[in-house]
C-alpha cells in the first residue's frame with residue numbers, strides 16, 4: 561500500500577526545537593542550526609547532523625487518507641457540525657485500524 565506524508569516534522573536533539581516543512585520548498589533549520597528539514601508533503605529531506613534528529617513525521621496509507629476525506633465529504637453533505645466531522649474522521653481511522661482502541665474505552 562502506497563503511503564502519503566501527512567506531517568514532515570523533526571525535533572532537534574541538541575536544542576529541542578520541533579520544526580516542520582509545510583510545502584515542497586519550505587526549508588528550515590532548527591534554532592541551533594544542527595538540523596534542517598525540507599520537502600513538505602512531497603518528500604522527507606533532512607540536512608545537517610542526522611544523529612541529532614528525532615523523527616516525528618507521519619505517513620498514512622493512501623486508502624486510509626481517502627477514507628478520511630470521504631468522511632469529511634459525508635459530514636459536509638449531511639450537514640454535520642464540527643463535532644460530527646471530527647467523529648466521522650475518528651470512525652474512519654478506527655475502520656483502518658489506526659487508533660489505539662485501549663485509549664477509547666472507559
Ligand SMILES: [Zn+2]
Pocket residue numbers: 572573574575576577590591592593594595
Ligand atoms: Zn537544534
